[in-house]
Amino acid sequence: MNSMTLRSNVVSVNILCYKRGVQPKSSYHHEHLKQDLLKTAVRLIAEVGPEAFTLREVARRTGVSHNAPYRHFQDKSDLLSAIAAQGFERLTALMHRAMSDGRNAEDRLRLCGRGYVEFSLRWPQHLRVMFDLTEPEKISPESKRAGDRAFQTLLDCIIAMQAEGGLPPRDPRTFAIIAWSSVHGFAKLAIAGRLPFDRSQALDFLNLITAALKEGMRHLPDGPAPLR
Amino acid sequence: MNSMTLRSNVVSVNILCYKRGVQPKSSYHHEHLKQDLLKTAVRLIAEVGPEAFTLREVARRTGVSHNAPYRHFQDKSDLLSAIAAQGFERLTALMHRAMSDGRNAEDRLRLCGRGYVEFSLRWPQHLRVMFDLTEPEKISPESKRAGDRAFQTLLDCIIAMQAEGGLPPRDPRTFAIIAWSSVHGFAKLAIAGRLPFDRSQALDFLNLITAALKEGMRHLPDGPAPLR
DNA sequence: TGTACATCAGTGAACGCGCGTTCACTGATGTAC
DNA sequence: TGTACATCAGTGAACGCGCGTTCACTGATGTAC
Numbered sequence: 001m002n003s004m005t006l007r008s009n010v011v012s013v014n015i016l017c018y019k020r021g022v023q024p025k026s027s028y029h030h031e032h033l034k035q036d037l038l039k040t041a042v043r044l045i046a047e048v049g050p051e052a053f054t055l056r057e058v059a060r061r062t063g064v065s066h067n068a069p070y071r072h073f074q075d076k077s078d079l080l081s082a083i084a085a086q087g088f089e090r091l092t093a094l095m096h097r098a099m100s101d102g103r104n105a106e107d108r109l110r111l112c113g114r115g116y117v118e119f120s121l122r123w124p125q126h127l128r129v130m131f132d133l134t135e136p137e138k139i140s141p142e143s144k145r146a147g148d149r150a151f152q153t154l155l156d157c158i159i160a161m162q163a164e165g166g167l168p169p170r171d172p173r174t175f176a177i178i179a180w181s182s183v184h185g186f187a188k189l190a191i192a193g194r195l196p197f198d199r200s201q202a203l204d205f206l207n208l209i210t211a212a213l214k215e216g217m218r219h220l221p222d223g224p225a226p227l228r
Numbered sequence: 229m230n231s232m233t234l235r236s237n238v239v240s241v242n243i244l245c246y247k248r249g250v251q252p253k254s255s256y257h258h259e260h261l262k263q264d265l266l267k268t269a270v271r272l273i274a275e276v277g278p279e280a281f282t283l284r285e286v287a288r289r290t291g292v293s294h295n296a297p298y299r300h301f302q303d304k305s306d307l308l309s310a311i312a313a314q315g316f317e318r319l320t321a322l323m324h325r326a327m328s329d330g331r332n333a334e335d336r337l338r339l340c341g342r343g344y345v346e347f348s349l350r351w352p353q354h355l356r357v358m359f360d361l362t363e364p365e366k367i368s369p370e371s372k373r374a375g376d377r378a379f380q381t382l383l384d385c386i387i388a389m390q391a392e393g394g395l396p397p398r399d400p401r402t403f404a405i406i407a408w409s410s411v412h413g414f415a416k417l418a419i420a421g422r423l424p425f426d427r428s429q430a431l432d433f434l435n436l437i438t439a440a441l442k443e444g445m446r447h448l449p450d451g452p453a454p455l456r
Numbered sequence: 457t458g459t460a461c462a463t464c465a466g467t468g469a470a471c472g473c474g475c476g477t478t479c480a481c482t483g484a485t486g487t488a489c
Numbered sequence: 490t491g492t493a494c495a496t497c498a499g500t501g502a503a504c505g506c507g508c509g510t511t512c513a514c515t516g517a518t519g520t521a522c
Contacts, residue, residue: 033498051279054475065500067477072498076476132360136421147422177423177433178410178440185413186405193364194375195405196455205405208448212406216444220436227424261465282508293467295510300465304509460522467515473508482500489493 034072036062041083042126049125050133055079080129081140087123087130088146094119095153105160110210112157113183117206120187121199127191131184154180167217173227175217182209262300264290269311270354277353278361283307308357309368315351315358316374322347323381333388338438340385341411345434348415349427355419359412382408395445401455403445410437 040062045053055076059066073079098115102108120127130147134140139147158172158179167175186209189195190202197205268290273281283304287294301307326343330336348355362371386400386407395403414437417423418430425433 055477056475066475067501068499070477128360131416131420131422132356134420139421151422173424174436177414177417178437181414181417181437182406182410183413184417185411185415186409187413188359188416189405189409189412192359192362193367194359194379196401208402209406209409211449212444212447213440214444215447216440216442219440219443219447221439283510284508294508295468296466298510458522460520462520463518465515465517467513469512469514471509471511475506475508476504478504479502480500481502482498484498485496487493487495489491 033062033064033068037064037069037072037079038082038086041079042086045083045125045129046123047125050080050129077138078140080133081143083126084130084134084143085140085146087126088143088150090123090126091116091119091130092146092150092153095150099153099157105157105164106166106214109157109161109179109214110207112154113179113210114203114206116183117187117190117203120184120191121202124191127187151176151180166214168220170220171227174220178217178220179213182213261290261292261296265292265297265300265307266310266314269307270314273311273353273357274351278308278357305362305366306368308361309371311354312358312362312371313368313374315354316371316378318351318354319344319347319358320374320378320381323378327381327385333385333392334394334442337385337389337407337442338435340382341407341438342431342434344411345415345418345431348412348419349430352419355415379404379408394442396448398448399455402448406445406448407441410441 037058041053041058044058044061055069056066058079059069062068069079073082095112095115098111098118099108102111130143134143155172155176158167158175161167162169162172183206186195186202186206190197195202195205265286269281269286272286272289283297284294286307287297290296297307301310323340323343326339326346327336330339358371358375362368367375383400383404386395386403389395390397390400411434414423414430414434418425423430423433
């Protein structure tokens with residue numbers, strides 16, 4: 001049965017390469033299994049959380065021996081880093097999608113936050129891998145870059161809003177950090193079950209937070225030392 | 229050597245009870261070991277994090293057999309619940325201490341948030357046990373109560389500020405949740421190493437967040453459905 | 457005061473478990489001739 | 490077209506590990522008589 005799974009993977013990767021007009025890779029599994037493993041891993045994390053998550057179970061659910069992952073990931077923490085990076089990419093995509101309905105910069109900022117909270121409530125365990133599992137000095141370059149792109153999405157919102165005159169002209173990162181903190185904290189507290197909300201009530205309440213943020217940032221006093 | 233440790237514990241619990249004018253408990257170890265285990269556990273969590281934390285190591289470091297903890301805690305997750313509860317108690321105490329220097333309600337609210345962030349940066353792993361490790365439906369009554377007391381501290385600040393006229397007269401929980409989210413999120417992002425701050429810069433920046441919060445909450449529009 | 461007994465917080469041996477990782481291997485594929 | 494060979498993503502056995510938890514026990518203490 002394992003060999004059948006293997007064979008079907010071979011076929012599908014070749015079809016995939018053909019469709020995209022890409023040269024099939026020189027060996028039969030290659031990048032495809034890496035993506036499969038990641039996909040399974042993300043699902044497993046969502047299901048059991050990062051504590052109960054094991055490499056062997058990922059391999060098992062992917063239909064592959066427990067050593068196969070070692071061809072694609074250095075070790076367990078390397079796989080977790082990849083999961084974190086993928087989380088940031090999905091988060092960025094979801095924020096962009098949510099923002100696309102915005103009527104103006106202010107509305108887009110609101111929707112950006114909404115996308116952030118939707119992602120968080122939908123994949124709380126993934127969020128933990130992204131933010132809670134790695135010590136700062138051990139964040140992988142890949143995860144750092146993906147995280148920076150997510151932050152850049154927020155930053156662009158702020159800059160656009162400044163251009164529209166909705167926010168005063170100061171370092172946009174200051175505003176971005178304030179907004180990020182509020183939305184991130186709200187999402188984390190909601191996930192932890194420490195707020196008196198269900199999911200849709202949470203998204204309603206978020207509008208209140210966004211409104212408070214807008215007013216607060218508009219009337220921000222001169223700050224302390226500027227950001228590095 | 230183990231028996232010596234035991235004996236010395238017996239002596240010290242008796243001295244403790246004597247000093248406090250309390251009747252020594254009917255058996256020789258009792259509550260004292262429970263507190264010792266908790267203390268060691270909190271230290272171990274701070275050192276290695278909740279993932280690497282084990283019951284056996286707690287027992288080892290307390291100088292007691294690996295089964296002794298089972299006399300005081302049902303199982304590992306019961307001990308973790310107790311650690312969470314203790315975290316909320318310390319957080320509450322730290323916030324109260326920080327607030328005691330406040331000149332007025334507004335200043336006390338600022339200092340309350342500062343205490344929260346100081347606690348978080350000082351014991352990030354403990355914070356994770358409090359917020360990230362337990363699914364909402366599995367929060368122990370003890371931990372829930374201790375968490376509520378911490379929230380009440382914030383709520384009292386808000387109420388006092390409303391009485392002073394610094395905030396409009398609406399459901400104080402609305403304000404409390406907004407403020408809590410911002411401060412919690414800021415602390416978590418700082419811990420995760422996703423902000424361009426060191427510890428003292430973080431506390432500086434927090435003043436900016438507090439200022440934005442004050443303005444934002446003062447000019448809050450009418451919200452959606454009221455809180456339950 | 458002395459003795460027998462109950463209590464129960466401790467002990468240490470044992471169990472079963474599944475993990476991450478290493479190792480030598482194998483066999484499907486692509487390529488050179 | 491056929492054959493020999495290199496490559497390398499897979500395999501399965503094995504290792505060492507320490508965990509959480511259960512079990513029957515023990516021995517210090519308090520208490521009843």
